[in-house]
Structure formats: structure tokens, C-alpha cells
Amino acid sequence: xxxxxxxxxxxxxxxxxxxxxxxxxxxxxxxxxxxxxxxxxxxxxxxxxxxxxxxxxxxxxxxxxxxxxxxxxxxxxxxxxxxxxxxxxxxxxxxxxxxxxxxxxxxxxxxxxxxxxxxxxxxxxxxxxxxxxxxxxxxxxxxxxxxxxxxxxxxxxxxxxxxxxxxxxxxxxxxxxxxxxxxxxxxxxxxxxxxxxxx
Amino acid sequence: xxxxxxxxxxxxxxxxxxxxxxxxxxxxxxxxxxxxxxxxxxxxxxxxxxxxxxxxxxxxxxxxxxxxxxxxxxxxxxxxxxxxxxxxxxxxxxxxxxxxxxxxxxxxxxxxxxxxxxxxxxxxxxxxxxxxxxxxxxxxxxxxxxxxxxxxxxxxxxxxxxxxxxxxxxxxxxxxxxxxxxxxxxxxxxx
Numbered sequence: 433x434x435x436x437x438x439x440x441x442x443x444x445x446x447x448x449x450x451x452x453x454x455x456x457x458x459x460x461x462x463x464x465x466x467x468x469x470x471x472x473x474x475x476x477x478x479x480x481x482x483x484x485x486x487x488x489x490x491x492x493x494x495x496x497x498x499x500x501x502x503x504x505x506x507x508x509x510x511x512x513x514x515x516x517x518x519x520x521x522x523x524x525x526x527x528x529x530x531x532x533x534x535x536x537x538x539x540x541x542x543x544x545x546x547x548x549x550x551x552x553x554x555x556x557x558x559x560x561x562x563x564x565x566x567x568x569x570x571x572x573x574x575x576x577x578x579x580x581x582x583x584x585x586x587x588x589x590x591x592x593x594x595x596x597x598x599x600x601x602x603x604x605x606x607x608x609x610x611x612x613x614x615x616x617x618x619x620x621x622x623x624x625x626x627x628x629x630x631x
Numbered sequence: 632x633x634x635x636x637x638x639x640x641x642x643x644x645x646x647x648x649x650x651x652x653x654x655x656x657x658x659x660x661x662x663x664x665x666x667x668x669x670x671x672x673x674x675x676x677x678x679x680x681x682x683x684x685x686x687x688x689x690x691x692x693x694x695x696x697x698x699x700x701x702x703x704x705x706x707x708x709x710x711x712x713x714x715x716x717x718x719x720x721x722x723x724x725x726x727x728x729x730x731x732x733x734x735x736x737x738x739x740x741x742x743x744x745x746x747x748x749x750x751x752x753x754x755x756x757x758x759x760x761x762x763x764x765x766x767x768x769x770x771x772x773x774x775x776x777x778x779x780x781x782x783x784x785x786x787x788x789x790x791x792x793x794x795x796x797x798x799x800x801x802x803x804x805x806x807x808x809x810x811x812x813x814x815x816x817x818x819x820x821x822x
Binding site for chain 2: 441
């Protein structure tokens with residue numbers, strides 16, 4: 433076999449390259465099976481950073497679909513509940529510049545809101561229940577509905593469908609359990625800033 | 632033992648693949664904007680270069696030479712390198728998705744990094760044996776990573792430095808690379 437190949441240089445060249453290509457192809461095929469990536473791990477990492485309000489303000493049915501399309505190149509500034517801090521974290525993860533929040537999809541509210549149903553006005557139409565992504569509204573047809581405040585993420589989605597406009601978004605009140613000291617004002621921490629402000 | 636040490640020193644410093652032989656300049660200029668990316672690229676290139684040097688030595692010694700096909704070594708080595716890079720790509724995608732994303736297009740571009748083919752061809756030209764070949768590849772890759780990391784650290788400083796307007800961006804990067812190359816020329820005569 434070797435002698436035959438040595439006497440026919442073109443054949444030996446073709447055979448050698450062909451066998452090499454076959455061997456490497458088999459190796460890559462094996463590696464493709466061995467190192468198969470289940471799903472897209474980057475999607476999981478983005479999904480973990482999103483606030484999981486499932487509010488749909490980004491134009492996707494939930495946080496995971498939005499994480500999926502971010503990994504496919506969509507803008508990362510469409511999440512009002514997460515606000516600027518979430519945008520910064522995702523930008524850090526993806527190693528891109530952090531854009532500011534896209535106002536088209538809603539504004540970031542300074543205080544967390546919770547939905548409140550004025551119960552004597554509620555006609556029991558169940559439309560807000562269907563709109564709620566968190567199943568945070570309790571009620572049945574022709575029965576009064578109410579919001580489970582602990583489950584509500586303040587996403588505003590139930591306000592629009594209500595035919596009698598009996599849902600308010602009210603800021604979450606600070607209680608003894610949730611009260612915290614105010615963060616120090618950054619402009620007063622550095623001595624030179626303080627003198628600059630005085631002058 | 633001394634011989635191995637000499638090979639390492641000469642590939643890392645004296646005959647540095649980037650700054651003295653001017654091979655692999657594309658990733659050197661392209662992936663040196665951030666230190667972390669440069670370290671990732673250095674690691675990936677080290678892996679590929681060493682593996683490519685070893686496998687091209689094996690292909691050359693056990694397939695091409697016995698059949699008298701040395702004239703095919705360039706195309707055969709390109710095949711070997713492409714396979715090694717593809718393998719590395721799959722491996723990194725599985726083990727470190729973040730590095731995979733950061734390296735992006737530069738990972739497949741290691742295929743066309745002339746340093747990899749250059750090392751494989753130099754190995755055959757210098758008639759290195761197996762250990763010498765792998766050390767030569769590993770040393771060259773270490774040298775590549777070293778200057779890539781040093782250069783990216785300097786470029787991070789340059790990004791905030793007060794550079795005259797005509798020299799901003801890539802221009803000052805080129806000048807810096809030239810000065811680094813001059814400095815590395817100073818190592819000649821060390822071995």
C-alpha cells in the first residue's frame with residue numbers, strides 16, 4: 433500500500449489530505465456532541481438580572497423572552513421596573529456601554545407602587561385578573577376583586593383593562609418593618625466638595 | 632534542561648512573535664482595548680498555539696514525511712489549525728459562555744492568526760523534535776500573551792491620557808506598539 437502510494441505522488445497527496453480531513457471531521461463531530469451547549473447560558477445570566485416582574489413593558493411576554501432577545505442583540509434599556517441599575521448590570525455582563533432607560537417603554541418610578549382596587553366600585557369583570565402577570569389579584573366573576581399586596585410588583589398592567597377605572601397605583605407606605613436610614617448625600621462626603629458648595 | 636529554558640526565553644523575549652517577528656498583529660491591535668479581554672484572548676491563543684504546534688508536528692512527522700509530501704505542509708497545517716480553533720471554540724462555548732461572548736469574532740479569527748501557522752512552519756524549518764516543537768509553540772504563545780496584556784494595560788492608560796488630537800485612538804496605539812517593539816529588540820543577544 434505504502435509503496436503504491438509512493439509511486440503515485442498525486443494519489444498519495446489526495447489520500448493523505450482526504451484521510452486527514454476525515455479524521456479531523458470525525459474529531460469535530462465527536463466534540464460537537466460532547467460539548468453540546470444546552471440552551472444558551474447567557475440567557476440564564478441575563479434572566480437572573482431582570483427584575484422578574486413579568487410586566488411586559490419591554491414588549492415581550494415576560495422577563496425570560498426579553499432576556500432571550502437581548503442575547504440576540506436587542507437593546508437592553510427597555511425595562512422600567514429594573515431601572516438604571518439593571519441596565520448597568522446587564523451592560524457590565526455583556527461588556528457594552530450602558531444606555532439610559534428608553535422612556536418609550538415607561539418611566540422608572542422612584543418609589544415602588546402597589547395596585548389598589550377601590551372595592552365598592554368593582555363590578556367583578558375579572559379583566560384585571562387576566563391582565564395580571566403575577567396572579568396577584570384575587571376574585572371571581574360578579575364578585576369583588578382585591579389585590580394581594582405582597583405579590584403585586586406594581587407593573588401597571590391591570591390599570592388599563594379596568595372598565596370602571598377603580599384601580600389606583602399607590603406608593604408603598606413605609607412601615608416600621610421597611611424603614612431604613614437615608615443614604616448619605618454623596619455631595620457631602622468629600623471635604624473638598626463641601627467647601628466648593630460653600631464657596 | 633538548559634536547552635528547554637533557552638527555547639522558552641528566546642521565544643518569549645528575544646524572538647517575540649509579535650514585536651520582533653511581526654506575526655499576529657491583528658489580534659494584537661484588535662483585542663487590546665480592555666485588559667480582561669486581552670487576558671482571555673491570550674489564554675485562548677496559548678491553548679490553540681500549543682495544541683496546533685503539537686498536532687502539526689505529529690501530522691508532519693507521521694503523515695507527510697513518510698509519504699514524501701513535505702510540499703503539502705502549508706495546506707495540511709492550515710487544516711490542522713482550523714480544526715484546533717474550531718475545537719477550542721466549542722470547548723470555550725461550553726465552559727465559559729462569557730469569555731466566548733467577549734472574544735466574539737476574534738475566536739474564529741485565531742484561525743487566520745499568522746502566528747499560529749508561522750510557528751508550525753518554523754518548527755519544520757528548524758527541524759525541531761516533539762518536545763522542542765511543543766515548547767516552541769508554548770513559548771511563542773506565552774510571549775504573545777505577555778505583550779498583549781502589557782499592551783492592553785498601556786492602552787487602558789492611554790484611553791484617559793491627554794493625547795494630542797491627531798494621535799488619538801489607533802494612531803497612538805501604533806506608536807506605542809512601535810516603541811514596545813524597539814524595547815524588545817533590546818533583548819537580542821540575550822541568548
